[in-house]
Amino acid sequence: MDIRQELKTFITKEIMRNPKYPLKDGEPLISGGLIDSFSLVEVQLYIEKQFGVWIDDMEMTVETCNTVDDIAKLIEARQ
Amino acid sequence: MTAPSITHVPIRLDHPLPETLNAQIRYLLETQPEATALYFVTPDGKRELAISTREFFEHAAEVAHALRQNGIQAGDLVVLVLEHSLDVLYSFWGAILLGAVPSIFPFLTEKLDPDRYFESLHALVERSGVRLIITYPALFDRLNTVLGDVEGMLPILVTDALTTNGNPAEYWDYAPTAESTAFLQHSSGSTGLQKGVMLSHRAVLNQLAGYSTAIRLQADDVVCSWLPLYHDMGLIAGFIMPLMQGIPLVLMSPFHWVRAPHILLHAIQKYRGTLCWLPNFAYNLLATRVRDVQLENLDLSSMRAFINCSEPVRADSHQIFQEKYTPYRLTPNALTVSYAMAENTFAVTQSGMDGPQKYDRIQRLPFQEQNRALPAAGDDEGALVVVSCGKPIPNCEVRVVDGDKKPLPERQIGEVALRSDSMLTGYYHQAEISAQALYEGWYLTGDLGYIAEGELYVTGRKKDLIIVGGKNIYPQDIEAIVSQIDGVKDGRTVAFGVFNEKLGTEDIAVIAEITQEDEETQGRIQREARQRIVQATDVNARFVHLVGPKWLIKTSSGKIARNANREKFLQEMAAEGLL
Numbered sequence: 309m310d311i312r313q314e315l316k317t318f319i320t321k322e323i324m325r326n327p328k329y330p331l332k333d334g335e336p337l338i339s340g341g342l343i344d345s346f347s348l349v350e351v352q353l354y355i356e357k358q359f360g361v362w363i364d365d366m367e368m369t370v371e372t373c374n375t376v377d378d379i380a381k382l383i384e385a386r387q
Numbered sequence: 388m389t390a391p392s393i394t395h396v397p398i399r400l401d402h403p404l405p406e407t408l409n410a411q412i413r414y415l416l417e418t419q420p421e422a423t424a425l426y427f428v429t430p431d432g433k434r435e436l437a438i439s440t441r442e443f444f445e446h447a448a449e450v451a452h453a454l455r456q457n458g459i460q461a462g463d464l465v466v467l468v469l470e471h472s473l474d475v476l477y478s479f480w481g482a483i484l485l486g487a488v489p490s491i492f493p494f495l496t497e498k499l500d501p502d503r504y505f506e507s508l509h510a511l512v513e514r515s516g517v518r519l520i521i522t523y524p525a526l527f528d529r530l531n532t533v534l535g536d537v538e539g540m541l542p543i544l545v546t547d548a549l550t551t552n553g554n555p556a557e558y559w560d561y562a563p564t565a566e567s568t569a570f571l572q573h574s575s576g577s578t579g580l581q582k583g584v585m586l587s588h589r590a591v592l593n594q595l596a597g598y599s600t601a602i603r604l605q606a607d608d609v610v611c612s613w614l615p616l617y618h619d620m621g622l623i624a625g626f627i628m629p630l631m632q633g634i635p636l637v638l639m640s641p642f643h644w645v646r647a648p649h650i651l652l653h654a655i656q657k658y659r660g661t662l663c664w665l666p667n668f669a670y671n672l673l674a675t676r677v678r679d680v681q682l683e684n685l686d687l688s689s690m691r692a693f694i695n696c697s698e699p700v701r702a703d704s705h706q707i708f709q710e711k712y713t714p715y716r717l718t719p720n721a722l723t724v725s726y727a728m729a730e731n732t733f734a735v736t737q738s739g740m741d742g743p744q745k746y747d748r749i750q751r752l753p754f755q756e757q758n759r760a761l762p763a764a765g766d767d768e769g770a771l772v773v774v775s776c777g778k779p780i781p782n783c784e785v786r787v788v789d790g791d792k793k794p795l796p797e798r799q800i801g802e803v804a805l806r807s808d809s810m811l812t813g814y815y816h817q818a819e820i821s822a823q824a825l826y827e828g829w830y831l832t833g834d835l836g837y838i839a840e841g842e843l844y845v846t847g848r849k850k851d852l853i854i855v856g857g858k859n860i861y862p863q864d865i866e867a868i869v870s871q872i873d874g875v876k877d878g879r880t881v882a883f884g885v886f887n888e889k890l891g892t893e894d895i896a897v898i899a900e901i902t903q904e905d906e907e908t909q910g911r912i913q914r915e916a917r918q919r920i921v922q923a924t925d926v927n928a929r930f931v932h933l934v935g936p937k938w939l940i941k942t943s944s945g946k947i948a949r950n951a952n953r954e955k956f957l958q959e960m961a962a963e964g965l966l
Contacts, residue, residue, distance in 0.1 A: 321965075324929070325929060325930055325960070325965045325966075326913070326930070326931065326965075327965075328906075328909075329910070329913055330906070330910040330913075335914075338497075338498065339497055339498055339921075340914070340917065340918050340921070341498065341917035341918045341919075341920055341921030341922070341927050341928070342917055342927070343927070344921075344926070344927040345645040345646065346645070346668065346672060346676075346856065346890055347927075348646065349646075349648070349672070349676040350676070353676065353678075365646045365647035366431075366432065366646060366647065368646055369646075370497050
């Protein structure tokens with residue numbers, strides 16, 4: 309499974325508790341009200357466990373990590 | 388339950404209790420001008436500024452100077468539309484130096500809808516007769532347009548218009564009286580009903596004296612805080628109390644902290660922090676979401692008390708926090724609780740300072756069916772654990788009353804009522820609400836609880852309210868927001884809180900009846916609902932559940948039954964493994 313699909317599965321099931329949600333790669337996660345600040349840390353820990361990449365606390369912002377695409381690119385660049 | 392009157396008032400407030408905050412500022416400037424008042428960690432985490440008492444109030448006097456030049460007089464309401472920054476700290480005290488009444492408005496975040504945000508600011512300004520707003524140059528044009536039609540306002544003051552070399556001594560003649568309103572705190576209410584809690588100088592100083600005694604405040608205490616200042620816990624415990632008591636405050640930004648929770652722990656270690664107030668969810672976040680590599684060499688042995696406050700306290704949150712940080716030298720008796728509210732300035736009770744924190748194990752059935760909290764036998768596996776909020780602080784009385792407002796005996800659950808010398812004067816410009824909240828001098832809190840062995844236990848609340856990370860959200864507001872979405876049947880929505888064990892706080896859940904059930908429509912409504920909720924409240928909805936006709940349960944009178952629908956929803960989610 310590719311990174312984007314894995315991220316989407318994790319976010320819709322574990323964070324949004326709605327596996328049927330049609331999450332798009334470019335959809336705003338933070339400003340769109342899908343992920344809150346507390347859950348960002350959860351995403352961060354998942355990324356580390358699943359992809360072996362650590363995204364620093366201060367990088368988890370609307371500017372850098374607001375979409376599945378943004379996060380996937382960060383992961384790809386560091387793997 | 389009457390607490391003893393103050394016999395020993397610790398440290399700075401031990402000179403005869405000052406009449407006003409202004410008198411206390413003067414006292415501090417005369418007795419310890421060079422003592423560090425504040426260590427301010429900039430929101431990017433890159434710099435830490437040490438600011439002395441003298442420097443702090445000189446900056447405040449710069450704001451006072453600008454306010455005076457702009458025409459502000461004693462008693463005028465000044466609203467601060469500023470981020471968590473030195474600007475907001477100085478502006479608050481600048482207004483106080485002048486005898487004006489400051490009030491901190493939550494700042495616009497990247498999640499909120501700006502139109503809606505400015506509308507609510509406009510409503511506040513109009514209703515409360517705000518005289519002046521202090522903000523950043525970047526917001527000037529927008530605010531000027533939004534508030535252009537409000538009569539009686541003075542020109543907006545921007546932060547870069549402040550002069551230098553402020554002198555607090557110029558303002559000693561402006562000192563208000565003990566009965567004057569010192570500042571407004573905002574108490575929660577559903578949309579449009581935000582209430583400004585008026586607190587007099589005397590009430591605030593009584594609270595500082597009483598609460599300082601309750602927590603055994605000492606001259607070598609250091610307060611560490613990341614709490615926002617538009618909430619009583621952050622404003623009083625995490626700002627005004629340390630400043631007025633002349634002990635150092637280490638202040639971080641809430642936005643910085645939530646992204647990097649470990650910064651609080653390192654600040655405690657670096658500055659030898661002794662006191663820290665936190666909402667319950669923070670214990671879970673710090674226990675489960677901080678990586679061990681971020682904790683290397685951490686030493687929390689300086690801490691006298693973490694004080695859990697502002698949302699329901701959970702025994703298991705304390706337990707996981709204690710387990711996680713015992714290896715980092717967290718002392719066993721450091722986890723305590725306070726029950727507090729803006730209407731009492733701040734604290735009503737405090738636990739765990741004279742002995743261990745108490746946890747009451749009670750029988751489940753008498754609690755659920757008879758409103759009684761009876762001690763459970765040691766082998767009772769269904770027992771509930773309720774965390775003590777402790778005893779009332781000095782000069783504060785607490786009782787639990789029944790529906791006729793008559794006091795109940797110990798271990799009977801009823802509404803928590805309080806009476807003290809630090810209560811609100813009233814709600815600003817809302818005399819009728821002020822009258823409703825008080826009964827024969829007692830403030831009725833709307834919270835449910837019981838008293839056992841002189842300690843208060845809070846078990847729930849009378850009103851429907853969801854508390855998410857210490858922030859109060861009214862389900863009616865969520866229901867109205869979702870009801871407006873195209874494809875949702877008008878009035879066919881219901882919202883409630885669902886406790887999240889992992890996060891240690893409540894999640895928002897909303898159910899909406901939809902008219903078309905195809906996937907595309909459902910996706911759009913899901914998306915719109917989440918977006919609109921965060922834009923209006925700055926808080927996310929965890930569960931958005933769309934249902935067809937006949938799903939929602941109604942009462943015999945045709946109203947949507949919040950609790951019955953909540954139960955049905957929880958069963959469905961549990962069956963699907965999504966809780």
